[in-house]
Amino acid sequence: xxxxxxxxxxxxxxxxxxxxxxxxxxxxxxxxxxxxxxxxxxxxxxxxxxxxxxxxxxxxxxxxxxxxxxxxxxxxxxxxxxxxxxxxxxxxxxxxxxxxxxxxxxxxxxxxxxxxxxxxxxxxxxxxxxxxxxxxxxxxxxxxxxxxxxxxxxxxxxxxxxxxxxxxxxxxxxxxxxxxxxxxxxxxxxxxxxxxxxxxxxxxxxxxxxxxxxxx
Ligand SMILES: [Zn+2]
Numbered sequence: 001x002x003x004x005x006x007x008x009x010x011x012x013x014x015x016x017x018x019x020x021x022x023x024x025x026x027x028x029x030x031x032x033x034x035x036x037x038x039x040x041x042x043x044x045x046x047x048x049x050x051x052x053x054x055x056x057x058x059x060x061x062x063x064x065x066x067x068x069x070x071x072x073x074x075x076x077x078x079x080x081x082x083x084x085x086x087x088x089x090x091x092x093x094x095x096x097x098x099x100x101x102x103x104x105x106x107x108x109x110x111x112x113x114x115x116x117x118x119x120x121x122x123x124x125x126x127x128x129x130x131x132x133x134x135x136x137x138x139x140x141x142x143x144x145x146x147x148x149x150x151x152x153x154x155x156x157x158x159x160x161x162x163x164x165x166x167x168x169x170x171x172x173x174x175x176x177x178x179x180x181x182x183x184x185x186x187x188x189x190x191x192x193x194x195x196x197x198x199x200x201x202x203x204x205x206x207x208x209x210x211x212x213x214x215x216x
Contacts, residue, residue, distance in 0.1 A: 037215065041191050046086060048079060063121075103120040105117065107167075173205065
């Protein structure tokens, strides 16, 4: 797949999804114009960008539904800087040390359809960038065994929350007992998914949990 992508890039060089500039998926100039997410989410959730901004929306769509995996790498680089910033504050104030990165899992059916979990791709890039300096990665702890209705299709907040109750389970709880956690996802719309995942992890005995998403 990687070889095929490299060949495709030679034939069809990537273009900035916003302005069309060649040889990049999202040029720096357009990136710097993306509005930051407004802080209307819970204080432990850190979204990077405003999902309503069209280039961000398009980028998320390309990543999720068109298999443009490189988009995950691009955003992971920005996310990495933000995580490191937050970690330096948290280490001082709350002794938030040696956290474990955990991607929001996909249910088996969605994983089969898509072939990859975009949150996991972001984590893999974060781990590469970090080179074991600040955190570890576990993708076999938080699982979503059953398919739930797609959150984005449920408009009512209460129903969204209800749709998710009990949807996550923990495996290998020994890995996360008394550990700090950083949850990772691509989009956090209402924070309902993060909240349910956090509840499940807390019940398994973790310490503090924070969460990062590309868009909100
Ligand atoms: Zn551009």
